[in-house]
Amino acid sequence: MKILVADKISSIGVDFLKQQEGFEVVEAYGLYKEDYSKFLELAKGSSAIIVRSDSKVTREVIETAAPELKAIGRAGVGVDNIDAEAATDYGVVVMNTPGGNTIATAELTFTHMLCGARPVPQGAQSMREGRWDRKILGGSELFKKTLGVCGMGRIGAEVAKRAKAFGMEILAYDPYLSANKAEALGVEAVELEELFANSDYITVHMPLTDATRGMINAESIATMKDGVRLFNCARGGIINEEDLLAALESGKVAAAGLDVYASEPLAEDHPFRSAKNLNLTPHLGASTEEAQESVGLEIAESVTSVIRGGGIRNAINMPSLDEQTLKTVGPYLDLCSALGSLVQQLALEKIEKLKITYSGKIVDLDANSLTRGIIKGFLKDISSNANFVNALVIMERLGLNVDVLKSSEETDYTELIKVEAECANGENVSAEGTLIGKGNSPRVVAINGREVEVEPHGCMLVIANSDELGIVGKIGSIIGKDGVNIAAMSLSRNEVGGVALNIASLDSDLSDAAMDEIKSIEAIKQAKVVHL
Ligand SMILES: NC(=O)C1=CN([C@@H]2O[C@H](COP(=O)(O)OP(=O)(O)OC[C@H]3O[C@@H](n4cnc5c(N)ncnc54)[C@H](O)[C@@H]3O)[C@@H](O)[C@H]2O)C=CC1
Numbered sequence: 456m457k458i459l460v461a462d463k464i465s466s467i468g469v470d471f472l473k474q475q476e477g478f479e480v481v482e483a484y485g486l487y488k489e490d491y492s493k494f495l496e497l498a499k500g501s502s503a504i505i506v507r508s509d510s511k512v513t514r515e516v517i518e519t520a521a522p523e524l525k526a527i528g529r530a531g532v533g534v535d536n537i538d539a540e541a542a543t544d545y546g547v548v549v550m551n552t553p554g555g556n557t558i559a560t561a562e563l564t565f566t567h568m569l570c571g572a573r574p575v576p577q578g579a580q581s582m583r584e585g586r587w588d589r590k591i592l593g594g595s596e597l598f599k600k601t602l603g604v605c606g607m608g609r610i611g612a613e614v615a616k617r618a619k620a621f622g623m624e625i626l627a628y629d630p631y632l633s634a635n636k637a638e639a640l641g642v643e644a645v646e647l648e649e650l651f652a653n654s655d656y657i658t659v660h661m662p663l664t665d666a667t668r669g670m671i672n673a674e675s676i677a678t679m680k681d682g683v684r685l686f687n688c689a690r691g692g693i694i695n696e697e698d699l700l701a702a703l704e705s706g707k708v709a710a711a712g713l714d715v716y717a718s719e720p721l722a723e724d725h726p727f728r729s730a731k732n733l734n735l736t737p738h739l740g741a742s743t744e745e746a747q748e749s750v751g752l753e754i755a756e757s758v759t760s761v762i763r764g765g766g767i768r769n770a771i772n773m774p775s776l777d778e779q780t781l782k783t784v785g786p787y788l789d790l791c792s793a794l795g796s797l798v799q800q801l802a803l804e805k806i807e808k809l810k811i812t813y814s815g816k817i818v819d820l821d822a823n824s825l826t827r828g829i830i831k832g833f834l835k836d837i838s839s840n841a842n843f844v845n846a847l848v849i850m851e852r853l854g855l856n857v858d859v860l861k862s863s864e865e866t867d868y869t870e871l872i873k874v875e876a877e878c879a880n881g882e883n884v885s886a887e888g889t890l891i892g893k894g895n896s897p898r899v900v901a902i903n904g905r906e907v908e909v910e911p912h913g914c915m916l917v918i919a920n921s922d923e924l925g926i927v928g929k930i931g932s933i934i935g936k937d938g939v940n941i942a943a944m945s946l947s948r949n950e951v952g953g954v955a956l957n958i959a960s961l962d963s964d965l966s967d968a969a970m971d972e973i974k975s976i977e978a979i980k981q982a983k984v985v986h987l
């Protein structure tokens with residue numbers, strides 16, 4: 456299995472990958488920018504692609520690597536360089552490593568804040584240039600100043616903790632910040648306008664989204680204190696670059712520090728490079744030994760786990776599935792897939808909606824994974840690449856609603872999964888199943904509400920017929936004549952002389968001629984071979 460490491464990650468991560476049996480690790484640092492067609496050539500057939508922020512994993516890259524591509528790993532937080540939608544379409548898990556570079560980025564932010572308060576970079580530069588600029592390089596203190604933190608997530612919170620140690624007051628703006636967390640952090644949660652109006656220092660720590668793009672611009676800067684200091688170690692574009700330049704020029708903004716830019720790398724002749732009171736770093740937030748070791752190893756482990764069919768952690772395009780959850784839901788997944796596939800194959804009309812009901816002790820399990828398992832099975836014969844990642848998206852694209860219910864109603868089983876398909880003609884097709892015995896064997900225990908007991912795998916002949924004498928014999932002899940062995944048979948009927956349901960598990964498929972003969976028996980209402 457080829458693992459393409461497109462950006463330089465820590466050698467600990469690369470060594471971990473190289474130690475994995477069956478992995479061919481291809482290191483292609485810088486190739487994305489230097490020779491894109493060679494990069495695409497290398498991407499072809501990769502099971503995983505690992506990046507930091509230099510290489511982009513676009514739809515074209517994903518299409519090129521598909522269908523082998525299973526995982527895209529981002530050694531870092533921001534996934535703006537990965538087309539997650541395309542990855543989902545192709546059933547590829549996208550994972551990042553939140554947390555691994557939090558401290559590194561919080562510390563760099565604080566470095567920028569300190570350099571915004573005291574002109575250390577300017578002082579260092581003047582000393583290199585042989586000057587002694589004591590008189591013009593005065594600064595101010597962080598102590599007793601107000602810091603406005605926009606985005607009180609992992610990094611924002613770490614910055615706030617450090618600011619408190621420096622004796623700063625902290626205002627926080629984050630629409631998703633709970634009152635409890637604000638209290639625990641000792642920060643005052645406020646609206647954005649209040650933060651802008653009352654802060655001496657403002658730092659942003661949120662992703663670049665439609666809501667955050669240009670959040671700090673000429674208009675909002677005008678509402679800030681004169682001499683405010685601005686910092687961005689999150690994503691370029693949150694602070695409007697032209698407006699920042701103008702505000703630095705006018706002195707409205709006394710100092711600023713940036714680690715990230717609307718376009719990276721920053722152009723050689725970008726006006727930022729000569730702006731006064733502006734400290735720039737080349738996207739160094741995560742560039743500490745510790746952070747890189749942490750995210751490099753973490754992403755190598757996460758990618759390996761996904762490729763080997765293990766737990767999925769920190770996935771951004773599907774719910775993560777830790778080893779423990781996987782262990783608990785694992786035994787149900789074959790059953791789920793079989794039930795989904797069964798209703799899809801048994802429906803004679805166009806299906807308009809799926810209804811899934813979980814009853815009994817299963818309601819405590821991770822329903823999302825089970826539902827994805829059912830839908831994956833449902834889509835088996837509809838979409839060639841349906842998997843856990845893209846199952847829900849494919850259903851949405853097909854316009855098929857999925858209702859999920861957790862029921863407290865008692866059933867004959869300690870746990871029961873029921874999958875019902877509502878068809879265009881108003882008829883429902885349903886299959887119910889459970890796990891039995893110590894080995895947690897999957898069993899289909901009802902079809903269309905009729906009790907059966909069938910092991911759901913291989914070839915199954917499902918027959919509905921009017922309950923008449925000798926039908927089973929007739930069917931058996933046609934199957935035997937066709938040279939097919941019946942492994943098991945389950946019979947059920949609603950009432951004597953009513954409608955009977957026969958399910959024959961077959962060792963191999965029936966010929967068309969045998970199927971025609973079965974269908975020609977007058978009492979047979981429906982006969983279908985399903986493959987699970
Ligand atoms: N400079 C660098 O090298 C690095 C930059 N980053 C960037 O820093 C940013 C923050 O990272 P983390 O703290 O790890 O992420 P996080 O997900 O823990 O925190 C982001 C916070 O932003 C908040 N938020 C979302 N939309 C918002 C809005 N419209 N207004 C205000 N707040 C909003 C969220 O509620 C969340 O609390 C990300 O953009 C990440 O890509 C992260 C690591 C390194």
Ligand SMILES: O=C(O)CCC(=O)C(=O)O
Pocket residue numbers: 507508530531532533534556738739740741742
């Ligand atoms: O990999 C890097 O150095 C960039 C880190 C970053 O921006 C992030 O994790 O969001």
